[in-house]
Amino acid sequence: MPKIVDHDARRAELARAMWRVVYRDGVGAATVRSIAAEAGWSPSALRHYFATQTELLVFAMEHVQAEAAERIAADDRTGSPREVAQRVLEHLLPLDRQRVREAEVWLLLAARAQTDPAARARMAEADDGIRRAAEFAVCLLTGEPAPDPDVAAGLHALLDGLALHALLHPERMPPARARALLGAHLDTLAAS
Amino acid sequence: MPKIVDHDARRAELARAMWRVVYRDGVGAATVRSIAAEAGWSPSALRHYFATQTELLVFAMEHVQAEAAERIAADDRTGSPREVAQRVLEHLLPLDRQRVREAEVWLLLAARAQTDPAARARMAEADDGIRRAAEFAVCLLTGEPAPDPDVAAGLHALLDGLALHALLHPERMPPARARALLGAHLDTLAAS
DNA sequence: GGCCCGTGCCCAAGATCGTCGACCACGACG
DNA sequence: CGTCGTGGTCGACGATCTTGGGCACGGGCC
Numbered sequence: 001m002p003k004i005v006d007h008d009a010r011r012a013e014l015a016r017a018m019w020r021v022v023y024r025d026g027v028g029a030a031t032v033r034s035i036a037a038e039a040g041w042s043p044s045a046l047r048h049y050f051a052t053q054t055e056l057l058v059f060a061m062e063h064v065q066a067e068a069a070e071r072i073a074a075d076d077r078t079g080s081p082r083e084v085a086q087r088v089l090e091h092l093l094p095l096d097r098q099r100v101r102e103a104e105v106w107l108l109l110a111a112r113a114q115t116d117p118a119a120r121a122r123m124a125e126a127d128d129g130i131r132r133a134a135e136f137a138v139c140l141l142t143g144e145p146a147p148d149p150d151v152a153a154g155l156h157a158l159l160d161g162l163a164l165h166a167l168l169h170p171e172r173m174p175p176a177r178a179r180a181l182l183g184a185h186l187d188t189l190a191a192s
Numbered sequence: 193m194p195k196i197v198d199h200d201a202r203r204a205e206l207a208r209a210m211w212r213v214v215y216r217d218g219v220g221a222a223t224v225r226s227i228a229a230e231a232g233w234s235p236s237a238l239r240h241y242f243a244t245q246t247e248l249l250v251f252a253m254e255h256v257q258a259e260a261a262e263r264i265a266a267d268d269r270t271g272s273p274r275e276v277a278q279r280v281l282e283h284l285l286p287l288d289r290q291r292v293r294e295a296e297v298w299l300l301l302a303a304r305a306q307t308d309p310a311a312r313a314r315m316a317e318a319d320d321g322i323r324r325a326a327e328f329a330v331c332l333l334t335g336e337p338a339p340d341p342d343v344a345a346g347l348h349a350l351l352d353g354l355a356l357h358a359l360l361h362p363e364r365m366p367p368a369r370a371r372a373l374l375g376a377h378l379d380t381l382a383a384s
Numbered sequence: 385g386g387c388c389c390g391t392g393c394c395c396a397a398g399a400t401c402g403t404c405g406a407c408c409a410c411g412a413c414g
Numbered sequence: 415c416g417t418c419g420t421g422g423t424c425g426a427c428g429a430t431c432t433t434g435g436g437c438a439c440g441g442g443c444c
Binding site (some may be wrong): 044045 | 420421422423424425
């Protein structure tokens, strides 16, 4: 058979090129052509590994989720359950430049999910991940083995709302304020 | 001088055409061409009234905000402060088909605000409107004349998060559930 | 009443985008 | 050593937003 390249490795390489573009020029500059140029190839070459631009965004979104999961897994879980819960959830907020860029991809994919089924499916999985983190935090706070679904859903909505505000209005919702508001919500959950 | 047309009336007419397209085909179909065709004109004619597509979206967003403000103003304010607060805030959630369409425009403009200054400015104003509603609700619940900024900001973030979930995952966040989660949050605010 | 010129509008083109088809090159297998 | 399938490029297509040039109309002025 012909020459064989490692598709997964190539996709990862292309994804790295995409993130370089996103970090440097913002998510709006992440076009097929600019990513191909960044990687040093022709735009058509990308089609062998990502059939559509949405597939690229989906792959980038998987990277975002993997990064978040790794940050959470790397947490040492020291301190009170309340402190652990807050730290875990803060890993999901765009509190530094890198995570702002990641959240930009998240928001772009959210808008695209309104019309693109593939984007919608990926957003649903990312949503699951955040929901599980919220449920984990609720379990930590209440001491119960199973979280109240409504309490977790409310925390989940607050998280996404804080992320949205931190992204769109960073001057009104700086990282410290997002952290404080999250902490206040966790306090009320712990109290009840 | 030459023939004079009422620019405001023409803009309103174009905005109505846009909303017909959005209601029928979704926000993804709201291109300059489709809107011009819906209004019966050429795409270039739109440029006299909306220089860019973002201006169209901004005008549509102003309509969304005006509709929401009107819904809130039309509320008869009967019932307990707790009930009034919930009803007012529910006017800001995408609980029916029309408001889902309006929220689609909101999300599209949010994504565009990442790169487009005009969209960003309009989103900031829309954000102000929601924040004021949240502050009003907090005042109702606490009985204080001035709301706690952090409490209002938390409620605001929850509102936007609920709206986002109702929009992206309506099967997980149906209108009844969004209402219930909002109500639960208001209960905890009233209790503290 | 007739001319002017500015507004309104269309046509065509430019720029950029995502996507696709046709074609070429290389290299592993038979 | 030949074959053919994979990898890659080039060019083109269609759609999009945007822009410039030009035509038509009609209100104001002489």
